[in-house]
Amino acid sequence: MSNDLSHSSTSQPDPVTHTNSFSSHFHSQGLPQTAKMTEARHQVNFITGNANKLSEVKAILEPAISVTNQSLDLVEIQGTLEEVTIDKCRRAAELVGGPVLVEDTCLCFDALQDLPGPYIKWFLGSIGHEGLNNMLLAYKDKGAKAVCTFGYSAGPGHEPILFQGITHGKIVPARGPSNFGWDPIFEYEGKTYAEMDKAEKNKISHRSRALAKLQEWFAKEMTA
Numbered sequence: 339m340s341n342d343l344s345h346s347s348t349s350q351p352d353p354v355t356h357t358n359s360f361s362s363h364f365h366s367q368g369l370p371q372t373a374k375m376t377e378a379r380h381q382v383n384f385i386t387g388n389a390n391k392l393s394e395v396k397a398i399l400e401p402a403i404s405v406t407n408q409s410l411d412l413v414e415i416q417g418t419l420e421e422v423t424i425d426k427c428r429r430a431a432e433l434v435g436g437p438v439l440v441e442d443t444c445l446c447f448d449a450l451q452d453l454p455g456p457y458i459k460w461f462l463g464s465i466g467h468e469g470l471n472n473m474l475l476a477y478k479d480k481g482a483k484a485v486c487t488f489g490y491s492a493g494p495g496h497e498p499i500l501f502q503g504i505t506h507g508k509i510v511p512a513r514g515p516s517n518f519g520w521d522p523i524f525e526y527e528g529k530t531y532a533e534m535d536k537a538e539k540n541k542i543s544h545r546s547r548a549l550a551k552l553q554e555w556f557a558k559e560m561t562a
């Protein structure tokens with residue numbers, strides 16, 4: 339795929355186990371001391387293999403926060419979207435040996451109790467836009483949530499902090515260019531994401547809503 343930044347698989351550490359409830363990871367619930375940033379204040383190292391995600395994150399965060407990127411092939415566990423992001427973030431921090439930002443995107447169908455959710459990549463790859471529409475044929479309700487969950491870790495051993503953004507829309511037959519994932523079948527206020535220009539999508543997207551929370555947190559950290 340042209341938007342895939344992955345080059346090769348990287349050896350993975352053993353899975354990290356944790357006992358904390360993920361709700362304590364959300365930034366709105368207080369900042370753990372361990373999350374204080376040091377020299378990485380105006381910079382994040384975004385670990386993703388997805389070039390489209392990277393370009394949206396850069397468009398939204400830069401120039402205030404500079405974004406570097408490493409494309410690592412991170413294992414993604416099964417679980418809730420928060421569990422997936424927390425685990426991904428811990429693995430990334432271990433592999434990189436420093437501060438990291440990761441992100442996991444879910445597409446949740448209201449009629450299907452939020453499935454495919456974190457497994458949307460595999461559904462999209464297997465059955466495509468038409469198949470995803472067909473999954474909802476039996477239901478009147480075509481509502482869907484695009485959910486973006488960023489995880490920031492100050493480094494190995496530092497608990498991830500989560501920033502989540504949600505945009506409600508509906509699933510429609512594909513309209514617009516097929517450059518980025520399921521953009522052509524996710525409609526928000528009459529336009530699919532794919533029919534919007536980049537700036538328009540970045541104003542209302544699940545990703546920009548999550549990044550607004552990250553920016554707010556960074557701003558507080560810088561004045562702390």
Ligand SMILES: O=P(O)(O)OP(=O)(O)OP(=O)(O)OC[C@H]1O[C@@H](n2cnc3c(O)ncnc32)[C@H](O)[C@@H]1O
Nearest residue numbers: 385386387388441442443458459462518519520521
């Ligand atoms: O390396 P990572 O960051 O994990 O990148 P990825 O492409 O594997 O991404 P995810 O694991 O988060 O899987 C999400 C799927 O949804 C797609 N996707 C993510 N954000 C999207 C957006 O804003 N619009 C359309 N499709 C999107 C993406 O291409 C994947 O198929």
Ligand SMILES: [Mg+2]
Nearest residue numbers: 387414442459
């Ligand atoms: Mg992925």
